[in-house]
Amino acid sequence: MPKGLFLFFMLLLSLPAHAEDWPTEQWPTGPAITGPALQALEAYAFPPRDDTTRRGIRSDALLVIRDGQLIYERYAGPTNAQTPHLTWSISKSLMTTVLGVAYGDGRFRLQDPVAKFYPPMEKHPDLTMADLLHWASGIDWQEDYEYAPLKSSVVAMLYTRGRQDMAAFTADHDTYAAPGQAFRYSSGDSNLLSAALKTIVGPDRYADYPWTALFEPLGIRRAIWETDATGTFVASSYAYLTARDLARIGLLMARDGRWGDKQLLPKDWVAFNREPFIGYRANQDEAVPGGHWWLNRAAGGGARPWPDAPADTFAALGHWGQAMYVIPGANLVIVRYGDDRDGSYRHNELLRLALKAFAGSEQP
Protein backbone atom coordinates (compact mmCIF):
# COMPACT_ATOMS: atom_id res chain seq x y z
CA MET A 1 0.00 0.00 0.00
CA PRO A 2 1.43 3.42 -0.91
CA LYS A 3 2.43 5.41 2.14
CA GLY A 4 0.00 8.25 1.32
CA LEU A 5 -2.97 5.89 1.12
CA PHE A 6 -1.99 4.23 4.40
CA LEU A 7 -1.89 7.60 6.14
CA PHE A 8 -5.25 8.42 4.62
CA PHE A 9 -6.81 5.29 6.13
CA MET A 10 -5.18 5.99 9.48
CA LEU A 11 -6.71 9.46 9.33
CA LEU A 12 -10.14 7.98 8.59
CA LEU A 13 -9.80 5.63 11.57
CA SER A 14 -8.87 8.47 13.91
CA LEU A 15 -11.68 10.74 12.66
CA PRO A 16 -14.37 9.72 15.18
CA ALA A 17 -12.12 10.65 18.11
CA HIS A 18 -11.48 14.09 16.61
CA ALA A 19 -15.04 14.62 15.44
CA GLU A 20 -16.42 14.58 18.98
CA ASP A 21 -16.12 17.83 20.89
CA TRP A 22 -16.23 18.06 24.68
CA PRO A 23 -15.85 21.06 26.98
CA THR A 24 -12.63 21.31 28.97
CA GLU A 25 -12.21 24.45 31.10
CA GLN A 26 -14.30 26.27 28.49
CA TRP A 27 -16.70 25.14 25.79
CA PRO A 28 -15.23 24.85 22.31
CA THR A 29 -17.07 27.31 20.10
CA GLY A 30 -18.64 26.66 16.73
CA PRO A 31 -19.40 28.98 13.83
CA ALA A 32 -21.63 31.90 14.80
CA ILE A 33 -25.23 31.65 13.62
CA THR A 34 -27.00 34.61 12.00
CA GLY A 35 -30.07 35.17 9.87
CA PRO A 36 -33.83 35.61 10.04
CA ALA A 37 -34.47 32.34 11.93
CA LEU A 38 -32.22 33.51 14.75
CA GLN A 39 -33.89 36.93 14.73
CA ALA A 40 -37.29 35.26 15.12
CA LEU A 41 -36.00 33.21 18.07
CA GLU A 42 -34.53 36.29 19.74
CA ALA A 43 -37.72 38.27 19.17
CA TYR A 44 -39.60 35.54 21.02
CA ALA A 45 -37.13 34.88 23.84
CA PHE A 46 -35.93 38.44 24.45
CA PRO A 47 -38.78 40.92 24.03
CA PRO A 48 -38.35 44.30 25.80
CA ARG A 49 -38.08 43.37 29.47
CA ASP A 50 -40.38 44.94 32.03
CA ASP A 51 -38.94 44.68 35.54
CA THR A 52 -41.76 46.75 37.05
CA THR A 53 -44.84 44.76 36.05
CA ARG A 54 -42.81 41.53 35.52
CA ARG A 55 -45.21 40.64 32.69
CA GLY A 56 -44.42 38.57 29.65
CA ILE A 57 -41.45 36.45 28.65
CA ARG A 58 -38.37 37.41 30.65
CA SER A 59 -35.42 35.26 29.61
CA ASP A 60 -32.29 35.58 31.73
CA ALA A 61 -30.15 33.30 29.57
CA LEU A 62 -30.37 31.30 26.37
CA LEU A 63 -27.50 29.02 25.42
CA VAL A 64 -27.19 26.42 22.68
CA ILE A 65 -24.71 23.57 22.37
CA ARG A 66 -24.54 21.69 19.07
CA ASP A 67 -22.23 18.68 18.59
CA GLY A 68 -20.46 19.59 21.83
CA GLN A 69 -19.73 23.16 20.70
CA LEU A 70 -21.13 26.40 22.06
CA ILE A 71 -22.83 28.03 19.08
CA TYR A 72 -25.04 30.63 20.75
CA GLU A 73 -25.46 32.37 24.08
CA ARG A 74 -27.22 35.51 25.18
CA TYR A 75 -27.95 36.91 28.62
CA ALA A 76 -30.41 39.51 29.88
CA GLY A 77 -31.49 41.20 33.10
CA PRO A 78 -28.85 40.82 35.80
CA THR A 79 -27.65 37.41 34.57
CA ASN A 80 -24.36 36.85 32.77
CA ALA A 81 -22.13 33.91 31.83
CA GLN A 82 -20.69 33.82 35.36
CA THR A 83 -24.04 33.87 37.22
CA PRO A 84 -24.90 30.64 39.02
CA HIS A 85 -28.62 30.92 38.33
CA LEU A 86 -31.32 29.34 40.49
CA THR A 87 -32.57 26.28 38.62
CA TRP A 88 -35.65 25.59 40.80
CA SER A 89 -37.02 22.17 39.79
CA ILE A 90 -34.23 21.45 37.32
CA SER A 91 -32.57 20.48 40.63
CA LYS A 92 -34.78 17.36 40.63
CA SER A 93 -33.20 16.07 37.42
CA LEU A 94 -29.76 17.04 38.73
CA MET A 95 -30.27 14.98 41.91
CA THR A 96 -31.37 12.11 39.69
CA THR A 97 -28.15 12.37 37.73
CA VAL A 98 -26.17 12.34 40.99
CA LEU A 99 -28.15 9.24 42.01
CA GLY A 100 -27.30 7.70 38.65
CA VAL A 101 -23.61 7.71 39.54
CA ALA A 102 -24.35 5.90 42.82
CA TYR A 103 -26.56 3.49 40.85
CA GLY A 104 -23.65 2.81 38.51
CA ASP A 105 -21.51 1.95 41.54
CA GLY A 106 -24.12 -0.67 42.48
CA ARG A 107 -25.15 1.13 45.66
CA PHE A 108 -28.90 0.69 45.17
CA ARG A 109 -31.47 -0.81 42.84
CA LEU A 110 -34.58 0.81 41.39
CA GLN A 111 -36.86 -1.66 43.15
CA ASP A 112 -35.30 -1.10 46.59
CA PRO A 113 -37.81 0.18 49.14
CA VAL A 114 -37.03 3.76 50.15
CA ALA A 115 -37.40 2.73 53.82
CA LYS A 116 -34.22 0.66 53.43
CA PHE A 117 -32.29 3.95 53.15
CA TYR A 118 -34.57 6.32 55.03
CA PRO A 119 -36.24 4.85 58.14
CA PRO A 120 -39.06 7.46 58.47
CA MET A 121 -40.43 5.90 55.27
CA GLU A 122 -41.36 2.77 57.20
CA LYS A 123 -44.76 4.49 57.24
CA HIS A 124 -44.77 3.79 53.47
CA PRO A 125 -43.03 0.36 53.37
CA ASP A 126 -43.86 -0.63 49.77
CA LEU A 127 -42.69 2.61 48.18
CA THR A 128 -39.62 2.05 45.95
CA MET A 129 -36.89 4.30 44.58
CA ALA A 130 -38.44 3.90 41.10
CA ASP A 131 -41.81 5.16 42.42
CA LEU A 132 -40.18 8.34 43.74
CA LEU A 133 -38.33 8.84 40.45
CA HIS A 134 -41.70 8.56 38.65
CA TRP A 135 -43.36 11.05 41.02
CA ALA A 136 -45.70 8.18 41.82
CA SER A 137 -45.26 7.87 45.57
CA GLY A 138 -49.00 7.99 46.25
CA ILE A 139 -48.22 10.50 49.01
CA ASP A 140 -50.99 13.07 49.37
CA TRP A 141 -49.04 16.17 48.31
CA GLN A 142 -50.23 19.58 47.02
CA GLU A 143 -47.81 21.20 44.60
CA ASP A 144 -49.02 24.78 44.29
CA TYR A 145 -46.86 27.84 44.70
CA GLU A 146 -48.40 31.31 44.65
CA TYR A 147 -52.04 30.48 43.98
CA ALA A 148 -52.99 28.37 46.99
CA PRO A 149 -50.39 29.14 49.65
CA LEU A 150 -52.49 27.89 52.57
CA LYS A 151 -52.86 24.36 51.21
CA SER A 152 -49.55 24.17 49.38
CA SER A 153 -47.32 21.38 50.61
CA VAL A 154 -44.35 22.80 48.74
CA VAL A 155 -44.63 26.27 50.27
CA ALA A 156 -44.95 24.73 53.74
CA MET A 157 -41.96 22.48 53.04
CA LEU A 158 -39.67 25.24 51.80
CA TYR A 159 -40.68 28.12 54.08
CA THR A 160 -42.62 27.06 57.17
CA ARG A 161 -43.49 23.69 58.71
CA GLY A 162 -41.14 21.55 56.62
CA ARG A 163 -38.08 23.73 56.31
CA GLN A 164 -36.05 22.15 59.14
CA ASP A 165 -36.35 18.62 57.73
CA MET A 166 -38.02 18.49 54.36
CA ALA A 167 -37.85 14.71 53.86
CA ALA A 168 -39.37 13.99 57.28
CA PHE A 169 -42.12 16.54 56.55
CA THR A 170 -42.90 14.67 53.32
CA ALA A 171 -42.78 11.20 54.89
CA ASP A 172 -45.25 12.36 57.51
CA HIS A 173 -47.98 12.93 54.89
CA ASP A 174 -50.81 10.43 54.37
CA THR A 175 -51.32 8.52 51.13
CA TYR A 176 -54.01 8.90 48.48
CA ALA A 177 -52.99 5.97 46.22
CA ALA A 178 -50.90 2.82 46.31
CA PRO A 179 -47.25 3.53 45.41
CA GLY A 180 -46.28 3.21 41.76
CA GLN A 181 -49.84 3.49 40.45
CA ALA A 182 -50.58 7.16 39.84
CA PHE A 183 -48.58 10.20 38.80
CA ARG A 184 -48.74 13.30 40.96
CA TYR A 185 -45.92 15.82 40.64
CA SER A 186 -44.35 16.28 44.07
CA SER A 187 -41.32 18.19 45.31
CA GLY A 188 -41.57 16.03 48.42
CA ASP A 189 -40.77 12.91 46.37
CA SER A 190 -37.55 14.55 45.17
CA ASN A 191 -36.42 15.42 48.68
CA LEU A 192 -37.06 11.85 49.82
CA LEU A 193 -34.61 10.77 47.10
CA SER A 194 -32.14 13.28 48.50
CA ALA A 195 -32.56 11.90 52.04
CA ALA A 196 -32.17 8.31 50.76
CA LEU A 197 -28.89 9.28 49.06
CA LYS A 198 -27.46 10.13 52.49
CA THR A 199 -27.55 6.47 53.50
CA ILE A 200 -26.82 5.18 50.00
CA VAL A 201 -23.41 6.89 49.84
CA GLY A 202 -22.88 7.26 53.59
CA PRO A 203 -23.27 10.40 55.72
CA ASP A 204 -19.52 11.14 55.58
CA ARG A 205 -19.43 11.35 51.79
CA TYR A 206 -22.90 12.85 51.32
CA ALA A 207 -22.06 16.54 51.81
CA ASP A 208 -19.49 16.43 48.98
CA TYR A 209 -21.10 13.75 46.85
CA PRO A 210 -22.75 15.90 44.14
CA TRP A 211 -19.37 17.51 43.57
CA THR A 212 -17.18 14.40 43.68
CA ALA A 213 -19.63 12.19 41.76
CA LEU A 214 -20.90 14.61 39.12
CA PHE A 215 -19.76 18.24 39.08
CA GLU A 216 -15.99 17.72 39.26
CA PRO A 217 -15.82 14.91 36.67
CA LEU A 218 -17.71 17.22 34.28
CA GLY A 219 -15.43 20.19 34.96
CA ILE A 220 -18.12 22.18 36.77
CA ARG A 221 -16.11 24.46 39.04
CA ARG A 222 -18.86 26.44 40.69
CA ALA A 223 -22.10 24.86 41.85
CA ILE A 224 -24.22 25.70 44.88
CA TRP A 225 -26.71 23.30 46.41
CA GLU A 226 -28.57 24.56 49.46
CA THR A 227 -29.63 22.17 52.22
CA ASP A 228 -32.25 22.09 54.96
CA ALA A 229 -31.22 22.26 58.63
CA THR A 230 -30.43 18.51 58.69
CA GLY A 231 -27.96 18.91 55.82
CA THR A 232 -30.21 17.20 53.26
CA PHE A 233 -29.85 18.78 49.82
CA VAL A 234 -33.01 20.56 48.74
CA ALA A 235 -33.19 18.38 45.65
CA SER A 236 -36.59 19.77 44.75
CA SER A 237 -35.54 23.38 44.29
CA TYR A 238 -32.21 24.84 45.31
CA ALA A 239 -29.32 23.98 42.99
CA TYR A 240 -27.53 26.89 41.23
CA LEU A 241 -25.35 26.60 38.11
CA THR A 242 -24.20 28.86 35.31
CA ALA A 243 -25.97 28.23 32.01
CA ARG A 244 -22.68 26.97 30.56
CA ASP A 245 -22.22 24.46 33.39
CA LEU A 246 -25.82 23.22 33.30
CA ALA A 247 -25.29 22.49 29.60
CA ARG A 248 -22.49 20.07 30.60
CA ILE A 249 -25.13 17.91 32.32
CA GLY A 250 -27.21 18.20 29.15
CA LEU A 251 -24.33 16.96 27.00
CA LEU A 252 -23.78 14.05 29.39
CA MET A 253 -27.44 13.09 28.96
CA ALA A 254 -27.42 13.69 25.17
CA ARG A 255 -24.54 11.21 24.93
CA ASP A 256 -26.26 8.50 26.97
CA GLY A 257 -24.39 9.11 30.20
CA ARG A 258 -20.92 9.06 28.66
CA TRP A 259 -18.36 11.80 29.38
CA GLY A 260 -15.31 11.51 27.14
CA ASP A 261 -14.32 7.85 27.28
CA LYS A 262 -15.97 7.22 30.65
CA GLN A 263 -19.50 5.85 31.05
CA LEU A 264 -20.37 8.02 34.09
CA LEU A 265 -24.05 6.96 34.15
CA PRO A 266 -25.03 3.42 33.16
CA LYS A 267 -26.91 3.32 29.86
CA ASP A 268 -29.83 1.52 31.51
CA TRP A 269 -30.10 4.41 34.00
CA VAL A 270 -30.45 6.97 31.20
CA ALA A 271 -32.91 4.64 29.44
CA PHE A 272 -34.99 4.57 32.65
CA ASN A 273 -34.86 8.39 32.86
CA ARG A 274 -36.21 8.56 29.29
CA GLU A 275 -38.94 5.90 29.56
CA PRO A 276 -42.47 7.32 30.09
CA PHE A 277 -44.11 6.35 33.37
CA ILE A 278 -46.93 3.95 32.49
CA GLY A 279 -49.29 5.37 35.14
CA TYR A 280 -49.29 8.82 33.46
CA ARG A 281 -52.57 10.03 31.96
CA ALA A 282 -52.80 12.63 29.18
CA ASN A 283 -52.63 16.29 30.26
CA GLN A 284 -51.78 15.59 33.89
CA ASP A 285 -48.79 17.89 33.44
CA GLU A 286 -47.05 20.06 30.84
CA ALA A 287 -44.84 17.17 29.66
CA VAL A 288 -44.63 13.40 30.15
CA PRO A 289 -42.79 12.21 33.25
CA GLY A 290 -39.98 9.70 32.83
CA GLY A 291 -37.50 8.92 35.61
CA HIS A 292 -37.36 12.46 37.05
CA TRP A 293 -36.90 13.96 33.59
CA TRP A 294 -39.65 15.32 31.29
CA LEU A 295 -40.27 13.66 27.95
CA ASN A 296 -41.77 14.76 24.64
CA ARG A 297 -43.43 11.41 24.08
CA ALA A 298 -46.96 10.46 23.17
CA ALA A 299 -48.09 8.73 26.37
CA GLY A 300 -51.11 8.14 28.55
CA GLY A 301 -53.46 8.53 25.60
CA GLY A 302 -52.20 12.02 24.68
CA ALA A 303 -50.19 13.49 21.82
CA ARG A 304 -46.60 14.72 22.18
CA PRO A 305 -46.57 17.74 24.51
CA TRP A 306 -44.24 19.71 22.15
CA PRO A 307 -45.42 18.81 18.64
CA ASP A 308 -42.80 20.99 16.90
CA ALA A 309 -39.89 19.17 18.56
CA PRO A 310 -38.68 15.63 17.81
CA ALA A 311 -40.03 12.78 19.94
CA ASP A 312 -36.59 12.12 21.44
CA THR A 313 -36.57 15.58 23.09
CA PHE A 314 -36.39 15.46 26.87
CA ALA A 315 -35.96 18.16 29.45
CA ALA A 316 -35.33 19.29 32.98
CA LEU A 317 -37.87 21.97 33.89
CA GLY A 318 -38.22 24.47 36.73
CA HIS A 319 -40.46 27.18 38.16
CA TRP A 320 -40.54 30.61 36.48
CA GLY A 321 -39.43 29.26 33.10
CA GLN A 322 -36.17 27.43 33.86
CA ALA A 323 -35.54 24.76 31.22
CA MET A 324 -32.87 22.55 29.75
CA TYR A 325 -33.86 20.72 26.59
CA VAL A 326 -31.82 17.80 25.28
CA ILE A 327 -32.41 16.69 21.68
CA PRO A 328 -30.00 13.79 21.04
CA GLY A 329 -31.05 13.23 17.41
CA ALA A 330 -30.20 16.84 16.54
CA ASN A 331 -27.11 16.86 18.82
CA LEU A 332 -28.57 19.88 20.60
CA VAL A 333 -28.61 21.00 24.22
CA ILE A 334 -30.53 24.20 24.96
CA VAL A 335 -30.43 25.96 28.33
CA ARG A 336 -33.01 28.63 29.03
CA TYR A 337 -33.08 30.54 32.31
CA GLY A 338 -35.86 33.01 32.99
CA ASP A 339 -37.89 34.94 35.47
CA ASP A 340 -41.35 34.45 33.97
CA ARG A 341 -44.04 35.31 36.45
CA ASP A 342 -47.17 35.01 34.31
CA GLY A 343 -46.81 31.65 32.55
CA SER A 344 -46.85 33.12 29.03
CA TYR A 345 -43.64 31.31 28.01
CA ARG A 346 -44.21 28.22 25.81
CA HIS A 347 -41.70 25.37 25.58
CA ASN A 348 -43.02 24.31 22.18
CA GLU A 349 -42.61 27.78 20.69
CA LEU A 350 -39.04 28.14 21.98
CA LEU A 351 -38.17 24.68 20.66
CA ARG A 352 -39.79 25.31 17.27
CA LEU A 353 -37.85 28.54 16.77
CA ALA A 354 -34.59 27.14 18.14
CA LEU A 355 -34.75 24.09 15.88
CA LYS A 356 -35.31 26.37 12.90
CA ALA A 357 -32.31 28.45 13.85
CA PHE A 358 -29.87 25.75 14.96
CA ALA A 359 -30.80 22.27 13.79
CA GLY A 360 -28.79 21.04 10.82
CA SER A 361 -30.07 19.05 7.86
CA GLU A 362 -30.70 16.08 10.15
CA GLN A 363 -33.74 17.87 11.56
CA PRO A 364 -36.89 15.75 11.07
Add this chain to the structure above:
Amino acid sequence: MSSFMRRRPFSALLLVLLLALVGWVWHERVALMAFPDIISAYTAKEYCSCRYVMGNDTEYCLSYVKQWLPTSGFYDDVTNKRITVSGMGRTNRAAWIGERQGCRLNP
Protein backbone atom coordinates in the same frame (compact mmCIF):
# COMPACT_ATOMS: atom_id res chain seq x y z
CA MET B 1 -84.44 25.25 67.08
CA SER B 2 -86.85 25.25 64.16
CA SER B 3 -88.95 27.95 65.78
CA PHE B 4 -85.77 29.99 66.35
CA MET B 5 -84.90 29.60 62.66
CA ARG B 6 -88.38 30.75 61.64
CA ARG B 7 -88.39 33.74 64.00
CA ARG B 8 -84.76 34.79 63.40
CA PRO B 9 -83.77 33.46 59.95
CA PHE B 10 -80.82 35.80 59.47
CA SER B 11 -79.37 35.15 62.90
CA ALA B 12 -79.77 31.43 62.33
CA LEU B 13 -77.95 31.67 59.00
CA LEU B 14 -75.14 33.68 60.60
CA LEU B 15 -74.87 31.12 63.38
CA VAL B 16 -74.56 28.27 60.87
CA LEU B 17 -71.90 30.17 58.92
CA LEU B 18 -70.00 30.95 62.12
CA LEU B 19 -70.04 27.28 63.14
CA ALA B 20 -68.81 26.30 59.68
CA LEU B 21 -66.02 28.86 59.95
CA VAL B 22 -64.98 27.61 63.39
CA GLY B 23 -64.96 24.05 62.06
CA TRP B 24 -62.83 25.05 59.07
CA VAL B 25 -60.37 26.98 61.26
CA TRP B 26 -60.05 23.93 63.54
CA HIS B 27 -59.56 21.61 60.60
CA GLU B 28 -56.89 23.86 59.04
CA ARG B 29 -55.35 25.01 62.31
CA VAL B 30 -51.84 23.71 61.54
CA ALA B 31 -51.73 25.35 58.11
CA LEU B 32 -53.30 28.56 59.45
CA MET B 33 -50.77 28.83 62.26
CA ALA B 34 -47.90 28.52 59.78
CA PHE B 35 -49.41 30.74 57.10
CA PRO B 36 -48.29 34.16 58.40
CA ASP B 37 -44.65 33.00 58.30
CA ILE B 38 -44.68 32.47 54.55
CA ILE B 39 -44.09 36.02 53.36
CA SER B 40 -41.21 36.91 55.66
CA ALA B 41 -39.54 33.50 55.31
CA TYR B 42 -39.87 33.55 51.52
CA THR B 43 -38.53 37.10 51.28
CA ALA B 44 -35.57 36.48 53.61
CA LYS B 45 -34.54 33.21 51.94
CA GLU B 46 -34.95 34.20 48.30
CA TYR B 47 -33.38 37.64 48.82
CA CYS B 48 -30.38 36.01 50.51
CA SER B 49 -29.90 33.61 47.59
CA CYS B 50 -30.51 36.30 44.95
CA ARG B 51 -27.96 38.62 46.54
CA TYR B 52 -25.29 36.29 47.95
CA VAL B 53 -25.58 33.13 45.83
CA MET B 54 -26.45 34.53 42.41
CA GLY B 55 -24.56 37.75 43.12
CA ASN B 56 -27.23 40.13 41.82
CA ASP B 57 -27.42 43.73 43.09
CA THR B 58 -29.60 44.87 45.99
CA GLU B 59 -32.09 46.84 43.92
CA TYR B 60 -32.74 43.93 41.57
CA CYS B 61 -33.09 41.45 44.44
CA LEU B 62 -35.59 43.64 46.28
CA SER B 63 -37.77 43.73 43.18
CA TYR B 64 -37.18 40.00 42.55
CA VAL B 65 -38.66 38.96 45.93
CA LYS B 66 -41.62 41.36 45.85
CA GLN B 67 -44.95 39.56 46.35
CA TRP B 68 -48.55 40.71 46.73
CA LEU B 69 -48.30 40.51 50.54
CA PRO B 70 -46.47 43.42 52.18
CA THR B 71 -43.36 43.05 54.31
CA SER B 72 -41.93 45.38 56.92
CA GLY B 73 -38.64 45.70 58.75
CA PHE B 74 -36.38 44.40 55.98
CA TYR B 75 -32.78 44.37 57.21
CA ASP B 76 -29.70 43.04 55.42
CA ASP B 77 -26.72 42.71 57.75
CA VAL B 78 -24.19 42.99 54.93
CA THR B 79 -21.15 42.06 57.04
CA ASN B 80 -22.63 38.75 58.14
CA LYS B 81 -24.80 38.21 55.04
CA ARG B 82 -27.81 37.78 57.28
CA ILE B 83 -31.28 38.99 56.28
CA THR B 84 -34.13 39.69 58.71
CA VAL B 85 -37.65 40.29 57.40
CA SER B 86 -40.97 40.87 59.17
CA GLY B 87 -44.46 40.57 57.77
CA MET B 88 -47.94 39.56 58.97
CA GLY B 89 -46.69 39.76 62.56
CA ARG B 90 -43.89 37.21 62.11
CA THR B 91 -40.14 37.62 61.71
CA ASN B 92 -37.82 35.27 59.83
CA ARG B 93 -34.11 35.21 59.11
CA ALA B 94 -31.92 33.71 56.42
CA ALA B 95 -28.15 33.72 56.22
CA TRP B 96 -25.43 32.81 53.78
CA ILE B 97 -23.62 29.69 55.01
CA GLY B 98 -20.83 29.07 52.52
CA GLU B 99 -19.60 28.73 48.93
CA ARG B 100 -21.32 25.40 48.31
CA GLN B 101 -24.20 25.55 50.81
CA GLY B 102 -25.57 28.98 49.81
CA CYS B 103 -28.32 30.37 52.07
CA ARG B 104 -30.57 28.78 54.65
CA LEU B 105 -33.57 29.90 56.69
CA ASN B 106 -33.10 30.48 60.44
CA PRO B 107 -29.64 28.96 60.56
